[in-house]
Amino acid sequence: MNIIGAIGVGALALTAGSAAFAEVESTDPIKLTLHDWSGQLLTTTIMGKVLEEAGYNVEYVQADYIAQFAGLKTGDLHVAMEIWETTGREAMDEAFATGNVVSFGPTGMDAIEEWWFPAYMKDICPGLPDWQALNDCAQEFATAETAPFGRYLGGPVTWGGFDEERIESLGMDFEVVHAGTDAALFAELESAYQRQAPIVLWLYSPHWAPAKYEGEFVDFPDYEPACYEDPSWGINPDMAYDCGKPTGNIWKVGWSGVAEKWPGAAAAIEAFTLDNAAMGEMVGKVDLDGQDVDAVAQEWLDAHKDVWSAWIAD
Template sequence: MIGKKKLLSGVLITAAVTLAACGGDETGEGGTITLGHTTYSDGTAFAYVWKQLLEEEGYDVNITTFEKAFLFEGTVNGDLDVAFPAWLPFTDEAYVALDSDEMELTQDHLLYEGAHNGLVVPAYMEDINSIEDLPDAIDQFDGEIAGIDPGSSLMQIMNSDIIPHYQLDAYELTNSSEQAMMQQLDTAYQNQEPVVVTLWSPHYAFQDYDLKYLDDPDNVFGEPDSIYYMGRNGFAEDFPKADSWLKNSFFEEDQLAELLSLRQELGDEEEAAAKWIEDNRELTDSWLDS
């Protein structure tokens, strides 16, 4: 696993979040809350659900997207009030740890358990079942592993740990995006062609396609992670009600799978979040019951 790294310094956060958070009134109600999220499906889905719930409760909500490194930096700097997500203890250990003194991030910030990274192929590839099978199958995959953006924690783990450990240096790990990687997977899948991609769970792909993770016999990807949200230092003091609601929230596997599938099906973040909240109103009301 990659070691700890210092957070990026001296990076200017975009104009969308350069204004400091307004803060709530003395009861913790109202005010402006700035949410940040990654471009990845889980972080985006969490953020838009909470954008709508907070707006329903009378908050003004700003929302903006960052690459992962800048998301952590913005939270540490206080430019973001709340950020989604942190995968811990493994995937995002280069950036942050639970109980960090640089932000509010504890076990109470848990949103989901059982998140997983790995290399994935379609289930129809019956002879490819382990990462150890890949060195001898390089011609079958045209020497390519479909990756995502190079700044992601998953790609860092691939480059620093998986490729050297499993002797995959002859492969090209392509720098792309989640959307482009999924398009490459879809094209190969529709034609029943070989393809290997970097992927993670929770992700809508596992509802839309018959896929399998390649075995990681030496557990280089690590054990499954949990997913957390992050708050800037002082968020709980400035917004005690919103903080308590967020801490009440938790997604079971089927609930998050439903949300991610709606997001893909509808193609609109606001619409997907609204539909999911409507279908799960008893659950979201329980989060706000504090």
């Protein structure tokens, strides 16, 4: 996957604008954050192009998924188009509590991020998808790097997710090995799947992978907020994170000053919506077909002008 070059923003940022439909409130750039997975790049590029069509200046800034909240609180960054309920809820709630970061509402996409295994692993590890069965055959997932523990291939370390904490709290004989990039994560899945090799890894939706590969998410104890907040809750009375990950919305959030400085842009960001199917199709074009993020985003805009035009209507 081409990350920054794919959307032509240079090393860190690009400022752009276009003829306005109406007079904009400020020509200062609206800073949209970019992360390290294709879906987020697409979401942000689509939003940025729509804002440019409305006459706003847009600046794309590469930022760490969790650490970006520091910039959103101070107003050095303005909008983050994808905060996943599955991994970003704690950071989001802490930022909301300051009053300096607000929600622009759901994106329309529903998030799942969880451990996943190919269907052929059921022959090797009977009892799957139950997490206890997974633990019973941890040695089947061991590599030279992790033996005698099984290897869980996690996402890039910046994604969060509390996988190390979960392994410890549930007493699992696994070790987390983080993929360096989103692209590396799915390249390793493709390689393992073609060889029918053992693998359990982080998979998420919306994405093309759950449709392309036959497999299942691991069934951990059901998530409850208390699981993350109260060590006494759950299977392990002494540790938190002894449960599955939450599921739910993917949120748009931003600096609280956006609505005052750029009210028209704030309204457009709130109106933005996509569904899992549309996003999965676009991510597939980027990751599987090698198409440029900017081109895929523009293709969607060209085909759905009636949709996004409503986002910036007076």
